[in-house]
Amino acid sequence: MTDQSPAAAAPLSQRPEVLDFLLTRRSRPPKTLAPPVPGRAELTPLLQAAARVPDHGKLEPWRFIVLERGACQRLATLTAEIGAAEGRDADALAKDVAGLADAHLVVAVVLSPKDSPKIPLWEQEMSAGAVCLSLVNACLAAGWGAGWLTGWRARHGGFCARGLGLAAHESVAGFVHIGTETRPPPERPRPDMDAITIWMTE
Template sequence: MDALELLLNRHSNPRLVDPAPAGEQLDILLRAALRAPDHAALTPWEFIVFEGEQRRALGEVLAAAAQAQGESEDAINKARNAPLRAPMVITVVAKVKEHDKVPRLEQELSAGCALMAMQMAAQSQGFSGIWRTGWFAFDRGVHRDLGLEPQDQIVGFLYLGTPEVEVRKLPERDPAQFVRHFGRS
């Protein structure tokens, strides 16, 4: 699949089974992430990989956060089981650094680009994935339990695996609906 075909056919797939990327395949994903735009070479990213039984540990972190929020028992169990929906979950963290020319937002966007690069690299190798956030990404208890610093921000949880089902093609959109040329009538 060439680069343009990959970009024009980007999709998310929540129905994932074994296997997940491993070995050289996973290394390719991580190397692609490290090519994200990175103003001032701050490398404002961290990738926390959960696979196998480690996904249960992430589930316990999410369940504890749900319980602390006063969620129902069903919601707590759903949180506990969420990481088991894919054989691998990579938590992508913006490791924000103080910098006079690179604001926080730019560093968070850089981490988001790294996440998308991983998803695209996975798709190019025949895997699939889905980028999830939700309130867990902003929960300070989740951050603490994952060993993050106060200035860090989770930009997403990338669920990865082999597609269980073929996803339907996304509808084509007309770029003209989203473009405005300044100064043109």
């Protein structure tokens, strides 16, 4: 009888083009993105790809809220209202407002932790963060520009509840802006691998 155990499975085939993509990937600043944006049929498989992340206990401690043009503009108005009421720095607030007012498609990756005696909150937060990065990479691989932002609104109870309808235990792991790249992103310094890597042989 043929051994069908996972250990007997054929090794994964090499995908050098995928590794090259990962070695050269670069998030796109949201301010450099413009229409057109992916429609629902185009975005759905990208969300499916984003959801294929490590998820200890299969809790799915995350979900998506897709913010189309009208929702982005509504949230820009809410940002201005809350920011002014709290006395936030005017220049910084103006940038926050513009970031949503100019957006045509943003996916809010919601951290929705589940009660678990085995899976701590920090593991669930890391899984939600993995969803954000996977969504950015899926968009880039599909030819779209994408960038992951957080900021004060991500964990602001009033903004999350009023703007996104989140429950008290939920927050936003990331706002992923998606669109068409209007100009190449500037390169940024990359880590010195020797400085951040330790090899242990025993």
